[in-house]
Amino acid sequence: MRIRRISERDAEAVLSGHAPAARPDLAPLADSITEFRAAAFELPAQPSADLASRLGPLGGSRISSHTETQPTIGVSRERVTMFSWIAGLGLAAKIALAAGVAVAATAGAGAAGVLPTGAQDTFDTVVSTVVPGSHVDESTVPGTDDGSTAPDPVSTDHPDNFGSWVSERAKAPDKVGSTFGKMVSEAAHNKVNGHAPSTEDRGNKKDSESSDDAVDGSDSGDAGGHGKTEGTPGKP
Amino acid sequence: MTAPGNTNPRAATFDATLVAAQGGARWAFATLWVEYAPAVTAFLRARGSHEPEDLTSEVFIAVFERVPQFVGGEAEFRSFLFSITYRRLVDELRTRSRRGENLEWSAESDPRSSPSAELAAIERAGNDSVSALIDSLPDDQRSVMTLRIVADLSIDQIAEVLDKRPGAVKALQRRALDRLRKNFPQTRTPRGHSNDGRE
Numbered sequence: 314m315r316i317r318r319i320s321e322r323d324a325e326a327v328l329s330g331h332a333p334a335a336r337p338d339l340a341p342l343a344d345s346i347t348e349f350r351a352a353a354f355e356l357p358a359q360p361s362a363d364l365a366s367r368l369g370p371l372g373g374s375r376i377s378s379h380t381e382t383q384p385t386i387g388v389s390r391e392r393v394t395m396f397s398w399i400a401g402l403g404l405a406a407k408i409a410l411a412a413g414v415a416v417a418a419t420a421g422a423g424a425a426g427v428l429p430t431g432a433q434d435t436f437d438t439v440v441s442t443v444v445p446g447s448h449v450d451e452s453t454v455p456g457t458d459d460g461s462t463a464p465d466p467v468s469t470d471h472p473d474n475f476g477s478w479v480s481e482r483a484k485a486p487d488k489v490g491s492t493f494g495k496m497v498s499e500a501a502h503n504k505v506n507g508h509a510p511s512t513e514d515r516g517n518k519k520d521s522e523s524s525d526d527a528v529d530g531s532d533s534g535d536a537g538g539h540g541k542t543e544g545t546p547g548k549p
Numbered sequence: 550m551t552a553p554g555n556t557n558p559r560a561a562t563f564d565a566t567l568v569a570a571q572g573g574a575r576w577a578f579a580t581l582w583v584e585y586a587p588a589v590t591a592f593l594r595a596r597g598s599h600e601p602e603d604l605t606s607e608v609f610i611a612v613f614e615r616v617p618q619f620v621g622g623e624a625e626f627r628s629f630l631f632s633i634t635y636r637r638l639v640d641e642l643r644t645r646s647r648r649g650e651n652l653e654w655s656a657e658s659d660p661r662s663s664p665s666a667e668l669a670a671i672e673r674a675g676n677d678s679v680s681a682l683i684d685s686l687p688d689d690q691r692s693v694m695t696l697r698i699v700a701d702l703s704i705d706q707i708a709e710v711l712d713k714r715p716g717a718v719k720a721l722q723r724r725a726l727d728r729l730r731k732n733f734p735q736t737r738t739p740r741g742h743s744n745d746g747r748e
Contacts, residue, residue, distance in 0.1 A: 328697050354587055367575065
């Protein structure tokens with residue numbers, strides 16, 4: 314039997330996983346290419362600890378602690394699920410998600426009083442407007458640098474102390490990120506409604522953010538050469 | 550710098566991300582990672598890298614360091630990204646060929662600890678049908694095929710990555726497809742298209 318040549322158009326169709334209508338003989342090949350593509354994408358990538366520190370909360374929050382303890386062998390189902398979910402989002406949704414995390418992180422930074430002067434003033438104004446009676450003033454929080462004498466948030470939940478509570482909580486190294494932003498938001502909401510931040514919330518927060526510890530302060534800035542030669546990119 | 554005058558929403562979104570990445574925004578780095586890392590890892594894995602995840606991280610660290618000087622749109626960014634990826638892969642393959650194979654033992658990869666004969670047979674059948682056939686191609690054909698199938702690059706983009714002429718890439722692709730078709734079992738029933746068990 315004579316084998317027909319694969320034309321350029323046939324090749325394009327086959328490579329996209331479809332056999333051309335006039336070429337049923339190419340169907341098995343097209344199907345196998347689809348399988349090959351699917352198999353190659355089965356295990357999503359996890360960033361190294363160095364890279365995770367550059368990616369920020371979205372890229373590193375659930376990864377670095379795993380990569381430090383399990384360098385190459387095995388990928389947890391949780392990580393696969395998370396990255397599969399993120400990978401399934403459109404580019405715009407990913408940007409919105411990343412920007413949301415950045416906003417939440419900024420909220421934490423604003424509460425901690427570490428934003429540039431102008432931004433900090435704006436943040437304080439917004440907090441004062443949204444949460445009447447609150448004032449982000451680090452001077453009202455005694456001995457929180459080492460966290461050892463930090464007062465219990467519940468005990469400081471006087472209506473005038475919400476700003477102090479946010480400020481004090483934000484200074485803890487594991488409090489920067491989307492979860493803390495959400496926590497502040499919930500606490501502000503509760504405050505307006507006259508409720509105190511619950512200890513249960515605090516407990517959950519602590520558990521859920523424990524994996525952030527490995528990311529904070531680990532921006533070592535390794536150039537990525539890693540002893541290998543580096544070629545020049547096609548379009549630098 | 551980005552391509553001017555983009556009216557395509559996706560391209561405009563990419564341009565905004567790229568500008569932010571060029572300014573050092575971590576959310577933009579994270580977005581580029583989430584969008585492109587799966588293809589980079591998949592390509593490295595399909596091309597036989599022993600440490601595709603580590604290599605992917607190295608690629609992105611290099612990309613983030615060079616992205617401030619990058620000029621172009623999304624298509625050019627893909628070429629830029631896979632140029633670095635391909636060079637890193639070549640480095641790894643060269644290093645391996647110089648030093649010889651040095652594989653770390655793991656239970657999953659140890660053939661003596663295969664969980665069951667059935668699973669091993671399924672795995673073998675899958676490899677025979679798809680990956681093994683592509684693995685059997687000569688190196689340059691295999692690179693073209695994986696860059697087309699997994700990295701989703703055009704002929705022109707592949708020519709840039711491999712530093713070849715587009716005509717040469719087209720010829721490699723045609724030869725690879727011919728070879729795959731000849732070696733591929735025509736009677737095989739592809740996965741996922743079976744009607745077995747239907748009521």
